[in-house]
Amino acid sequence: MKIKAIALNTFREAIRDRILYVILFFAAVCFLFSRVLALLTVGDQVKIITDVGLAALSFFGALMAILVGTGLVYKEIDKKTLYTLLSKPIHRYQFLLGKYFGMILTLFVMLFLMTVLFLILLFFHTFKIEWQIFAAVFLIFCELCLITAVAILFSCFSTPILSSIYTLSFYMIGHLSWGLETLIDKINSGLGRAMARVLYTLLPDLENFNIKTEIVHHLPIPPELFLFSFLYGFCYSVFILFLAVLVFRRRDFI
Amino acid sequence: MAEALKITDLHKSFKTGFLLKKKKILKGIHLEVEQGEIFGYLGPNGAGKTTTIKCLLGLIFPEKGEISILGQPYLSLSVKERIGFLPENPYFYDYLTASEFLEFYSQLFFIKKDKKEDKIQSLLRLVRLEKSAHLQLRKFSRGMLQRIGLAQALLNEPSIVFLDEPLGGLDPLGRKEIRDIITRLRDEGKTVFLSSHILQDIEMICDRVAIIVNGEIINSGRLKDLISEKIHFTEVILSGLKEDQLRDLSESFASSGDRIFLKITDESKLEEVLQLVHSQKGKIHSLIPRTETLEDLFVEMVKTK
Ligand SMILES: Nc1ncnc2c1ncn2[C@@H]1O[C@H](COP(=O)(O)OP(=O)(O)O)[C@@H](O)[C@H]1O
Numbered sequence: 001m002k003i004k005a006i007a008l009n010t011f012r013e014a015i016r017d018r019i020l021y022v023i024l025f026f027a028a029v030c031f032l033f034s035r036v037l038a039l040l041t042v043g044d045q046v047k048i049i050t051d052v053g054l055a056a057l058s059f060f061g062a063l064m065a066i067l068v069g070t071g072l073v074y075k076e077i078d079k080k081t082l083y084t085l086l087s088k089p090i091h092r093y094q095f096l097l098g099k100y101f102g103m104i105l106t107l108f109v110m111l112f113l114m115t116v117l118f119l120i121l122l123f124f125h126t127f128k129i130e131w132q133i134f135a136a137v138f139l140i141f142c143e144l145c146l147i148t149a150v151a152i153l154f155s156c157f158s159t160p161i162l163s164s165i166y167t168l169s170f171y172m173i174g175h176l177s178w179g180l181e182t183l184i185d186k187i188n189s190g191l192g193r194a195m196a197r198v199l200y201t202l203l204p205d206l207e208n209f210n211i212k213t214e215i216v217h218h219l220p221i222p223p224e225l226f227l228f229s230f231l232y233g234f235c236y237s238v239f240i241l242f243l244a245v246l247v248f249r250r251r252d253f254i
Numbered sequence: 255m256a257e258a259l260k261i262t263d264l265h266k267s268f269k270t271g272f273l274l275k276k277k278k279i280l281k282g283i284h285l286e287v288e289q290g291e292i293f294g295y296l297g298p299n300g301a302g303k304t305t306t307i308k309c310l311l312g313l314i315f316p317e318k319g320e321i322s323i324l325g326q327p328y329l330s331l332s333v334k335e336r337i338g339f340l341p342e343n344p345y346f347y348d349y350l351t352a353s354e355f356l357e358f359y360s361q362l363f364f365i366k367k368d369k370k371e372d373k374i375q376s377l378l379r380l381v382r383l384e385k386s387a388h389l390q391l392r393k394f395s396r397g398m399l400q401r402i403g404l405a406q407a408l409l410n411e412p413s414i415v416f417l418d419e420p421l422g423g424l425d426p427l428g429r430k431e432i433r434d435i436i437t438r439l440r441d442e443g444k445t446v447f448l449s450s451h452i453l454q455d456i457e458m459i460c461d462r463v464a465i466i467v468n469g470e471i472i473n474s475g476r477l478k479d480l481i482s483e484k485i486h487f488t489e490v491i492l493s494g495l496k497e498d499q500l501r502d503l504s505e506s507f508a509s510s511g512d513r514i515f516l517k518i519t520d521e522s523k524l525e526e527v528l529q530l531v532h533s534q535k536g537k538i539h540s541l542i543p544r545t546e547t548l549e550d551l552f553v554e555m556v557k558t559k
């Protein structure tokens with residue numbers, strides 16, 4: 001109940017942030033650009049539009065989570081609105097979770113808007129609604145939930161600019177770490193191989209949330225892959241939020 | 255009955271500077287506040303008043319010391335249900351209107367739905383913001399923010415309220431309004447703990463005070479006991495007399511137009527002056543006996559420190 005009150009207030013605050021609409025605009029530009037790109041290339045136009053569109057959804061969604069998410073907690077500390085809030089009968093973790101879910105709600109609305117734009121564009125090409133897209137969008141949403149958790153963790157002890165850089169690095173590393181997996185197969189020595197494996201396990205693998213290939217080529221999506229990705233995102237987010245609560249619990253607000 | 259607030263041996267230091275050197279801010283604060291009184295926490299800027307209050311509310315954690323509020327451990331939620339807090343220079347979500355803001359905070363307490371609307375309305379009336387209920391907080395003046403801050407501190411009908419510089423930055427009228435609300439709270443049986451460096455205000459409303467300088471309490475007690483009622487000197491303003499007649503009767507002497515200002519320490523000399531005025535058909539414009547003020551005491555203490 002208290003978490004809900006804080007979440008709704010956070011939503012009210014975040015949805016007013018102009019930066020969201022700037023990003024929304026760029027996402028729309030990107031969708032249109034994919035059309036132009038499709039016209040210029042030989043090959044399946046729908047495939048290109050779908051590919052670029054889904055990548056844009058993931059990237060601009062992440063950008064929203066990072067740029068708005070990192071400011072949420074910091075702003076409350078900086079403007080001292082937190083002082084009165086924490087003097088009310090709430091636990092600090094409730095505050096943090098309220099912020100988190102408020103941001104998730106914001107991202108849900110934004111992702112929904114972007115998806116609708118994207119589907120409209122796609123509709124003009126295929127004249128049917130590609131329901132499979134929703135599976136991909138759902139996993140992108142899971143990814144955004146994780147990124148928001150990371151953004152909130154960093155913003156518990158750092159300024160928005162630094163937190164944004166950290167979270168952006170997390171996003172980049174997360175999308176490149178699958179390279180390690182291919183590397184593991186190529187390493188011969190046992191030690192190097194073990195180290196690469198440990199590193200790969202520790203680093204986030206955000207490619208788990210990427211099923212563009214399956215969607216673009218109309219391949220079946222194995223349910224266990226889908227479930228695994230969902231659980232991966234869920235557990236990872238819970239873990240990161242837990243860390244955030246630990247940091248936040250004993251912090252001095254001076 | 256338990257004390258409303260009891261602080262024992264509170265220590266807090268901040269790490270500052272590049273080397274994170276520890277700087278002691280609170281050096282063993284002892285305080286007891288009884289239920290139903292207005293307690294003034296006085297000290298110059300930077301003495302540690304805000305730091306103490308932040309410790310009480312669990313915003314920062316002291317290194318050492320014990321705090322109990324209303325006889326319970328101070329961090330428990332059941333204590334938080336019964337306290338109110340107005341921070342220094344309050345600032346709130348500026349995109350909310352006054353009533354949206356109170357509505358949001360009321361959700362953090364268990365206030366019944368049907369009572370909530372009444373509660374918010376009556377608080378807005380109390381702080382005289384009923385006309386601004388639908389104005390965004392970003393458009394509020396300093397004084398209005400202070401008042402809406404006071405309203406949010408009273409949402410849960412707290413037993414004790416902590417007010418950090420509640421009169422800071424307000425004009426005389428605004429100060430009077432807040433003072434009136436504070437005395438009203440005491441009359442309702444609530445305990446008020448307020449910090450300030452504006453002494454006249456404290457003097458008018460506080461029952462007891464503690465004076466903190468450099469992180470240490472250097473004096474505390476009832477105002478009546480701290481300040482002697484002895485008359486230090488008397489200020490007289492008169493006219494219709496020659497300056498020469500008065501010169502050796504007063505300590506200091508000034509004139510402007512036909513008015514003469516005198517400062518007289520000796521009571522027998524005061525008698526003489528009054529008789530002189532009477533016999534010469536002069537006129538007394540004002541006569542004010544000056545007792546020691548909290549300010550005198552304060553300045554004296556801070557200096558000796
Ligand atoms: N964030 C901070 N870091 C380091 N020192 C601080 C910080 N905030 C306050 N101080 C120091 O703590 C002392 C007490 O501050 P404060 O409690 O705000 O004083 P008061 O409220 O009595 O004016 C001051 O000397 C101030 O310099």
Ligand SMILES: [Mg+2]
Pocket residue numbers: 300303304305342419
């Ligand atoms: Mg202060």
